[in-house]
Amino acid sequence: MHGKWIEEYTLDTIRYKSIGRYKEGEPVKKWKYYANGKIIKKETYKKEYCKVRFYHPNGALQAKGITQLIEKGKDIHWFYSGEWEYFDTNKNLIINRLYDHGELISEKEIKNTKQ
Known part of the structure; x- marks a missing residue:
């Protein structure tokens, strides 16, 4: 292709x-x-990395982060990598997740004080 x-x-x-x-x-x-x-996802590829953004049905950003193309044995796969941020439909940051080669390393819920 x-x-x-x-x-x-x-x-x-x-x-x-x-x-x-x-x-x-x-x-x-x-x-x-x-x-x-309606837009649900945008990706921007650069070599073995890809910036990814997911969107809520209302068009607000739902999540953003990086995926990385990794070879494991005979398999080649795009894995979540580094920090990912997740947002509610009002664009408030609600969760931070840290990934290493697709494995979730840590997760932190963000307490939103705005009402």
Whole structure:
């Protein structure tokens, strides 16, 4: 695969669409994913790393972090890596998680004092 890629399909009445680019069979640069016309995820690839952002149905940021392409034996997989932040639908930070090669190392709930 090489060049611009657009995939559309329906599953359980939800219309999914992804738009991005491949170079020599690997995803590159920016990718966007939609469900019923609303953004659900954005990815930005740079070599073996990918910045990922997930979105709530209201369009607010739900989670953000980095994934890393790691080879384990014969398997190659994208794993959560480093710090991930999770937000509620009002854009308040609610959880920090730390990952190492896809393994959850620590999790901290953020107490929100705003009401």
